[in-house]
Amino acid sequence: MPLPRLIPCLDVAHGRVVKGVSFVNLRDVGDPVELARHYSDGGADELVFLDITATPDESATMVDVVRRVADVLAIPFTVGGGIRSVDDASRIIEAGADRVSLNSAALATPSLITDIAARFGSQAVVVAIDAGDGVVHTHGGRRATDIATVPWAAEAAARGAGEILLTSIARDGQRSGFDLALTQAVRDAIDIPVIASGGAGSARHVAEALAVTDAALIASIVHENPAGLPGLRRDIEACGIALRPLKEPS
Amino acid sequence: MSDVVVVDYGAGNTHSVRASLTQLGRTSVVSADPSAITAAPFVILPGVGSARSAMEHLTETGAADALTERFNADGPILGICLGLQLALEASQEDGGVKGLGLVEGLVVRLETARIPRLGWAMVEPWNEAFYFAHSFVAESPHSVATSEGVCAAVRKGSFFGVQFHPEKSDVAGLNFLERCLSLA
Numbered sequence: 001m002p003l004p005r006l007i008p009c010l011d012v013a014h015g016r017v018v019k020g021v022s023f024v025n026l027r028d029v030g031d032p033v034e035l036a037r038h039y040s041d042g043g044a045d046e047l048v049f050l051d052i053t054a055t056p057d058e059s060a061t062m063v064d065v066v067r068r069v070a071d072v073l074a075i076p077f078t079v080g081g082g083i084r085s086v087d088d089a090s091r092i093i094e095a096g097a098d099r100v101s102l103n104s105a106a107l108a109t110p111s112l113i114t115d116i117a118a119r120f121g122s123q124a125v126v127v128a129i130d131a132g133d134g135v136v137h138t139h140g141g142r143r144a145t146d147i148a149t150v151p152w153a154a155e156a157a158a159r160g161a162g163e164i165l166l167t168s169i170a171r172d173g174q175r176s177g178f179d180l181a182l183t184q185a186v187r188d189a190i191d192i193p194v195i196a197s198g199g200a201g202s203a204r205h206v207a208e209a210l211a212v213t214d215a216a217l218i219a220s221i222v223h224e225n226p227a228g229l230p231g232l233r234r235d236i237e238a239c240g241i242a243l244r245p246l247k248e249p250s
Numbered sequence: 251m252s253d254v255v256v257v258d259y260g261a262g263n264t265h266s267v268r269a270s271l272t273q274l275g276r277t278s279v280v281s282a283d284p285s286a287i288t289a290a291p292f293v294i295l296p297g298v299g300s301a302r303s304a305m306e307h308l309t310e311t312g313a314a315d316a317l318t319e320r321f322n323a324d325g326p327i328l329g330i331c332l333g334l335q336l337a338l339e340a341s342q343e344d345g346g347v348k349g350l351g352l353v354e355g356l357v358v359r360l361e362t363a364r365i366p367r368l369g370w371a372m373v374e375p376w377n378e379a380f381y382f383a384h385s386f387v388a389e390s391p392h393s394v395a396t397s398e399g400v401c402a403a404v405r406k407g408s409f410f411g412v413q414f415h416p417e418k419s420d421v422a423g424l425n426f427l428e429r430c431l432s433l434a
Contacts, residue, residue: 075419163366
């Protein structure tokens with residue numbers, strides 16, 4: 001298996017990185033390009049940008065952010081939020097993103113997964129699942145559907161998704177550790193990689209997740225202290241998880 | 251003339267390759283023009299998309315013949331990911347696709363536990379980690395590096411192909427690109 005990945009996630013609104021709880025009290029925390037470079041320098045293996053406004057009006061702003069990020073970043077990054085068609089995905093990928101993340105658009109139109117994978121390859125399609133009480137949720141985790149989590153993950157994989165980004169709604173923002181049982185259940189049911197999300201509060205939590213799955217999404221744990229990323233990596237490695245060796249620029 | 255021609259086949263993420271070249275102080279242009287491909291100091295065949303549509307595009311534009319002509323004249327070409335796979339004789343992808351045939355070998359579906367094979371992995375004998383994102387892999391007598399038992403690089407004459415993405419492999423990737431460019 002490739003080495004486990006540590007993936008900081010940045011929420012973007014109106015071209016800026018923001019922080020908030022459940023889409024309220026959003027606070028501007030900086031320029032996406034500067035923060036991306038900062039996390040990359042700190043040893044992020046990959047980045048995820050989520051356009052939390054996700055409205056058609058904002059798509060041109062997001063494409064511009066993607067292009068500027070791609071100019072400075074030499075690690076892979078995924079972009080989600082507001083991608084509802086193959087054309088939307090094309091604009092984001094042609095601007096320099098490696099992968100797009102689909103959430104409610106994939107639920108509404110599952111064939112979108114297949115169509116984007118056919119054009120750009122499976123590795124370019126991430127399906128994000130917000131899971132709670134055994135079912136998939138929409139609207140930022142606020143609205144339950146009647147679609148069971150594990151079968152939906154299996155269907156997404158069968159339709160051509162290259163990775164599942166699995167968020168536990170109950171754990172999200174709680175900093176009490178990942179939902180390892182949920183992660184394991186989804187991962188056991190499919191043969192594509194799974195990113196665990198929701199609950200990172202310490203290096204030990206991340207290490208626990210990386211012991212059972214391919215990658216861990218980290219948000220508040222790094223946003224509170226972006227300079228702490230190298231230390232976080234060391235602490236994760238001290239828990240017995242080997243991350244990629246970093247090289248100093250020559 | 252630009253330092254590097256990044257070959258256009260309609261679906262590639264050429265932006266990231268060009269951005270890394272800019273970071274290394276090289277000028278580049280995205281083109282499928284046969285005369286640009288034969289004349290350039292250095293050519294990169296990048297890698298995102300499907301084998302069939304890529305080959306169709308390369309054939310229609312005349313880029314396929316230009317790449318062969320360039321290779322026969324010992325002009326340096328770096329193939330990245332799908333760009334490496336296209337240089338081989340044939341691929342199992344998309345129900346079977348004939349490649350450029352610059353390098354002996356075939357492209358087969360990975361048999362690793364998780365597909366796509368995504369993430370950073372060590373490449374031997376170079377002892378460095380690079381970023382991979384692939385579902386197919388080369389099997390070639392010209393393999394010069396491996397990663398977890400699968401082919402990570404092939405080299406024959408002036409063609410160098412890598413399965414990983416140097417433009418997405420942080421410092422290790424930029425150093426690798428710089429070595430390729432400076433050797434040319």
